[in-house]
Amino acid sequence: MTMPLVEMKDVTVRFHGARTVHAVNGVNLTLMPGETLSILGESGSGKSVTLKTLLRLLPENRTEIGGEVRVAGADVLSLDGRALANHRGGVVSMIFQDPMLALDPVYTIGDQIAEAVMRHEGVSRQAGLARALDMLTRVRIPSPERRMKAYPHEMSGGMRQRAMIALALACRPKLLLADEPTTALDATVQIQILLLLRELQREFGMAMIFVTHDIGVAVEVSDRIAVMYAGEFVETGTVRQIIREPRHPYTKGLLAANLHGAVKGERLDAIPGAPPALETKPTACSFAPRCPVRLDGCESARPPVAHFDPGRMVRCIHAVEPAMA
């Protein structure tokens, strides 16, 4: 049996500062090599924080991480120095919403990619530049030879996004983390980037965790979806299960709010209220105050977690376990 590439066990992330924020509250996640998972959630649900934990990008002095994080056999939470540097970009790589912040404005695209390859693989500058050119070709940047010498500000938004993907994939990571990489793009460019990511993911056989608030985007790129609310996964399943048989009331609300197939003139089935502030660790169902089907017990005790097939989980009192379990 193949080993999972990513294993997160009961991961918690707490930020200390002027106020304490319980950003992630017990995330469990298993990802096989080559698999794509989308984490779907609204702002403040902890989806980006979960991603950054995998790269240890959170500020060390203000962050308290609990639980266990393993990627490709390595214990990510205990990595440091050289091993951490090799982990970042070598094993796990990340792309962001704003490529202008991810790319260095004073180096050309070609030099940036070559430098990353030289650093991780110990090859010559010439080999690094050759890889850079190869990567720019693979992400379908037109006239890549010329673009090798371009600075980030000289490129259009869609092209910068492609350049950032080229940089992230230059060292053939096993896992690509994507944090809303298409949110700022125009519709016709977004679909190009989504298709490109899907294709590169297949070509390189890498796994991908894709964070988004757009269900349509998750459907286009992923095999599985984890719906996140208030720092917890409230429902996980295959894309088909989440889209066709959502079981958690929050997932149902999100699907309705997407407006796909909403009938004109009919009131939207909007989820009332707003997400909780997460200043204390949840002691009940975090969604209960907004839930249309809450019961008396929902606001006093943690909801039961129902597991169906492997990978199918619902954190709700209404989700019944199959009889045989």
Add this chain to the structure above:
Amino acid sequence: MSNATSPSPEAAAPVPASRAPLLSVNGLRKHFPLKGGLFGRTTGVVRAVDGVSFDVAEGETLGIVGESGCGKSTTARLLVDLITPDDGQILLESRRLGVDLDVRELRRHVQMVFQDSYASLNPRLTMEDAIAFGPRVNGMPAAKATALAHELLAKVGLEPRRFAGRYPHELSGGQRQRVNIARALAFSPKIVILDEAVSALDKSVEAQVLNLLADLKKELGLTYIFISHDLNVVRYISDRVMVMYLGEVAEIGPVETLYANPTHPYTRALLAAMPSMDPDRRTEEAPLTGDPPNPINPPSGCRFHPRCAKAEGVCSAGSPGLFKLPSDRHLVACHAAIPGSGHSLAEMPA
């Protein structure tokens, strides 16, 4: 260049035919000069809005869609004279701006809500002051303006006792946008322009605000101009939709006609670029390649022709202009749809 789409007579046709439109826009044009070089010479022109004509009937919602740089926000700003147009007419109830309608009156009737709910509010004003500010400087007594502010807060679903004294940073994004809507309503406007007003909100909050907008429209008989890049939202809220591309109108028509039967190749591409919601029918091919071009020195003829799969010689030679299709109130600017245009897909003139 003198061949900027001449406002076609069809575009100005009143909708519905029996009544004059509430708002009528004719040949609206705004070019921004690009300054550069040693002496700040003009080095180029951004043709942000180039000959845009449309009507808005009382009580309808007109959706405006298009990608960045297509001129949809510039159009909105021109409508309330936040930017002064280079050319074109704006008529509100048949009264022309600058002739028998002044800016102050126009703005009383046409109000706007922007995308950035935080930047739209003065950080040093409480919510009741923010809403009462406009009426007060227009001569309403302070006590009456404050009472109005409380009434409007209640109307947008924010309990005045809890929210009147709060500052913008003490509210969530959805609550701030409700305040911005309340403020826009303070003058009892006829038209509210919503420029990506729900785009920055989380999906669940967005749905709440869309419900609020529907309620307010019904209660106050409002007319909306709804600008958005989200085609699902536009389909839900609009009666008619206008598609813009590089400063021009590509297609305009009733929402169901446009979504079911898009005629302009760009409209088709926009709709095809929407992520699929069906895991068994994912998108296999991107409808367009490359980024939308910027409106500096746009292509000759039909501005979409360099990206269009059906482009022919006639497309780069001349601008098609808006053509009225046989179906009701559906106009399109594409040579392939205009009989006798010379395009091989166009019908021969009868």
